[in-house]
Amino acid sequence: MISALSNQWLQALQADGCRITRSRKVIVDLLLNSDRALGPIEIYDLARKEYPALGLVTVYRTLEKLEAMGLIQRVHLPDGCHRYLRSTQGHEHLLLCTQCGKVVTFSGDDFSKLSDRVSQNTGFLIQEHWLQLFGVCPDCRKHL
Ligand SMILES: [Zn+2]
Ligand SMILES: [Zn+2]
Structure with missing residues (x-):
């Protein structure tokens, strides 16, 4: 089920003009499998364990695109930082x-x-x- 979703997200990114790369797939899988909201640097560190060649710019760009498409949402923390999370379904x-x-x-x-x-x-x-x-x-x- 996660992998079907992962493909949907990657296809959505591709339709939006992003090439489907190993980096993007690793980022998407991390976000889909996480029960925690993740910050960009955290995503970068975790994703590099899977794919060491990953660049931080790709992380930021991919997060930006996914947020613009409504697939992830930005959550704000009291300390002013923000993290990203899969969008919730309906009113939650x-x-x-x-x-x-x-x-x-x-x-x-x-x-x-x-x-x-x-x-x-x-x-x-x-x-x-x-x-x-x-x-x-x-x-x-x-x-x-
Ligand atoms: Zn906790
Ligand atoms: Zn309510």
Whole structure:
């Protein structure tokens, strides 16, 4: 299933004018297999274990393209850094570990009360929200 997705992503990149190279395949596979949000340098370091000739510029370009195509999303951390993650399907919220970058998605929130109150106070018609929580995952809590 991952390899089918990996091919889809590579085909999307190719349709967007990128050559399919070993470097791109390694980057795509890393992003697809990761349950953590990864920063560009992290991706670079991990991908070079698979393919030492990889260039950092390719990492940045590939991330840019994948983000523009909506296949990955950029998540922001409280320290101002950002990392990349496979895009979530439909309406989901993110819970992100500030220590290791592990990401869990959840849905089933009830924001209607808050949303109604904000709407009343501001006169806005609220159409959409985006929620990202930060915390420390169970594994990292053991080492705190
Ligand atoms: Zn963690
Ligand atoms: Zn929601």
